[in-house]
Amino acid sequence: MTKNSQQRLLTLTARKLDIDTHQELTIYLHQDSYVCHSExxxxxxxVRVNSDDHSIIATLHIVRGSQLTPYEIGFSDSAWQHMQLTDGDQVWVSHPKPLESLSYLRAKVFGHKLNEDQIRTIVNDVVAGRYADVxxxxxxxACGDRKLDTDEIIALTRAMVDSGSRLNWQRDIIVDKHCVGGLPGNRTTPIVVSILASLGLTMPKTSSRAITSPAGTADTMETLTEVSLSLSQMQEVVRQHGGCLAWGGSVQLSPADDLLIRVERALDIDSEGQLIASVLSKKIAAGATHVLIDIPVGPTAKVRDQQSAKRLAEQLRTVAQALGLQLRVLFSDGSQPVGRGIGPALEALDILAVLENSPQAPQDLKERAILLAGELLEMSEAAAAGKGQQQARQALEQGHAWQCFQAICQAQGGLRQPPVANYRYNLLADCAGRVAAIDNRLLSQAAKLxxxxxxxxxxxxxxxxLGDSVKSGETLLTLHAESPGELDYAVEFLNAHPELIQLQPDPIP
Amino acid sequence: MTKNSQQRLLTLTARKLDIDTHQELTIYLHQDSYVCHSExxxxxxxVRVNSDDHSIIATLHIVRGSQLTPYEIGFSDSAWQHMQLTDGDQVWVSHPKPLESLSYLRAKVFGHKLNEDQIRTIVNDVVAGRYADVxxxxxxxACGDRKLDTDEIIALTRAMVDSGSRLNWQRDIIVDKHCVGGLPGNRTTPIVVSILASLGLTMPKTSSRAITSPAGTADTMETLTEVSLSLSQMQEVVRQHGGCLAWGGSVQLSPADDLLIRVERALDIDSEGQLIASVLSKKIAAGATHVLIDIPVGPTAKVRDQQSAKRLAEQLRTVAQALGLQLRVLFSDGSQPVGRGIGPALEALDILAVLENSPQAPQDLKERAILLAGELLEMSEAAAAGKGQQQARQALEQGHAWQCFQAICQAQGGLRQPPVANYRYNLLADCAGRVAAIDNRLLSQAAKLxxxxxxxxxxxxxxxxLGDSVKSGETLLTLHAESPGELDYAVEFLNAHPELIQLQPDPIP
Structure with missing residues (x-):
């Protein structure tokens, strides 16, 4: 069918409807639209929507009110962006051709192994917005559990890297780290970047914002400095100071991952293959050559036992090797939160305390940062084997990391003071004892509320x-909120979940 | 958390937005809504939405325009129906608790077998609208391919039956039939019902409207009589005439199936287990005791080869037996359309011609109806083995079926004449030959266009x-449309797909 004849038959006037349907490209037609009837x-x-320059496949919602006339077509934000339209533009619609890559998806459902081309076609269709959320x-x-084999994970990682931009820092060694989530307050990244950059390594860190957690590294850093940097701004900061602490959203790294990850979380279906492809594709696209993966293991962390941790580590190493990436894995204690603060500004205060060598600085956060920085120093041969932690500790305790951090923040737009919440609530212990368990998930939820x-x-x-002794009436934690309503809401949640912090009676001395 | 405190904190004014998002319960909040921020x-x-009487879990879309104030909450049609609200009602929102049944779904992804209780919980959550489309x-x-075993299919079928109403006709034998789709024009049902009812059997037929095909039995019957009957109307028609030809939509049979089937078609992922549960749950809920399943087998039909057909038949029999249903399977020729008409009114005309014993009646449709009716007569022991077809033929050819059909239509609200389309286009053969192949799928698509x-x-x-000889310039088919635009569109599709009807040169005599 020719474009002209379609245009003649089914032209509609485009209208931006200001509805955010997130990634699912959505269009709206009036129920009396002649297009609904004829098609x-x-x-x-x-539905396929075409303009002279762009084309998308979108999901149709039907409206009956006065929002649209039968001769108009409304667009969700994401659909409008893909089409790059101006209000009043003419577009035409048609039935989309069946996507070839959906037949590969079906093949995977039927247990077939996919080859590299097939996986690449799927990833490209995902990035082009041709997949509905379903x-x-x-x-x-279909990829859940362990249904992707090593070849398929390698192919998926490669296709995801190629689906977006790839940064090039013109240096031989670029270090990076990643933590396989689930631990509130585990905000080591800004400290590790500062230590390593102060020791001459290059660590151009791009981080994400929180999706389901109370803070991402980008959210935390945003309370201290500007994080929405253009690529050239990032390059300038890194050139001057060896590192940056930017939000990754402005540099389209592995966009397929961003699209998959939200549906993945909605489903809460773990897929080892996609976790690996997600983590490694982001690192490779960011230009990393040496990557350290921190896997916290604990009953309320993402990885819950040693066996799963080992299997995951083994797969990570194999895929990294196939893609020419140096990778080391560290298993860490995932049984409780790290530091004291949970939430962007409160975590920022912990980071400042560690960097400033304040006597009140949380030692667990400091020691974790030193451990990670030490590993990366040894991996990149900037320190001899067994000497990494010592060097990292010196850089931190002698204030070099703090100087470097300040310089990076200045270069990114100035170091600022994190904001403070006016509404507080202290949760008191209703008996004496020792802390026997802390539920990471409930703690995160309370911080979000x-x-x-x-x-x-x-x-x-x-x-x-864990293991700390508590007096009856002593403060276990403080809630911080910016409004009394939110404070109340979180307080009620705490009261409904006394198992969040479990105390064990002290043995009689 | 108590209801009162939630209400105090997060009350919103309900607004019906007149947006049809089909089954996915969708709500709309303004981006400045304090609820978005606090939650x-x-x-x-x-998001969980609560009123004093109802509660749903819905998917949130964010609006920025003037459609809603920050103190309002908009509802899609399906969400509005579930909540049973009046414009201006107060509702409150909260985070939904994680659904227990999603952990069973994840277990299935991980290859575990589900027990009857787990499957029932999933089905109940689906029917209650607690599942998003994802x-x-x-x-x-997770159930795709053959990942449900026989026990699971039986449990799924039973749970789907129990999820909706179940009709009871107060008679020992209730016959029904089902065709495993894919064959345009295969509209035997009204003829079979008329034959069997005229012979004293009870066949209270509820049919669906088309979802992806050019006509469903309900669409076709609607051109001849009223099909939206209440349960008591259906009961009265069946009591008087032994059969009815109603739309199943007004009697909530196996509602879980209706919800699953649309997403299933969007994905086009065949699941043998869900197909079986879908078909059998509808029949059992409709009160059937003896069911005949017609499986057309052909290269462009739903079931493409004998091996798949046999396996499907075997599973159907096992599940039917477990549920106390008498079931027989018939494999039929699925290589080409049945009768002449494709589309509601055009198929109705074929049915009338067969029932009226018109000399122009399509013989293939007539013979299929006799075959199916004969099998059902023998299954229900209304005819001796081998005598069913003969009895069915007599009922049809002596006009009893036609009388019975007229009586049923009168009782349903009067027999009417199907409408006629004013716009026509004849597709002519561009050479002489014999018909070697007809593509069922392309034919359906052209009729829909x-x-x-x-x-x-x-x-x-x-x-x-198939096999008919064609002269050059002879008419192969006629398109019927109600507007010139639609006619043009279908004509272009025909021109773009000359493979729809393939001619083979006649051998030189």
């Missing part, structure tokens, strides 16, 4: 760690 | 079948 389109139909969900499910990460100052400060 | 809700978040997609994918099933009179009349 047999109904709610949830997949297709993304089917892909994630208090407003984190949207309210930067909101969150939790926790004063007690 | 950390963002686009695609799952969850439905994950469930369908012409306007079927929304435009009742639209569709295709096909004059040639």
């Amino acid at each position: 047999g389109f109904s709610a949830l139909s997949r 297709h993304l969900a089917a892909f994630i499910t 208090a407003g984190a990460p949207v309210d930067k100052a909101a969150g939790i400060v926790i004063y007690k760690h | 950390g809700f963002s686009a695609l978040s799952r 969850h439905l997609a994950a469930f369908i994918t 012409a306007g079927a099933p929304v435009d009742k009179a639209a569709g295709i009349v096909i004059y040639k079948h």
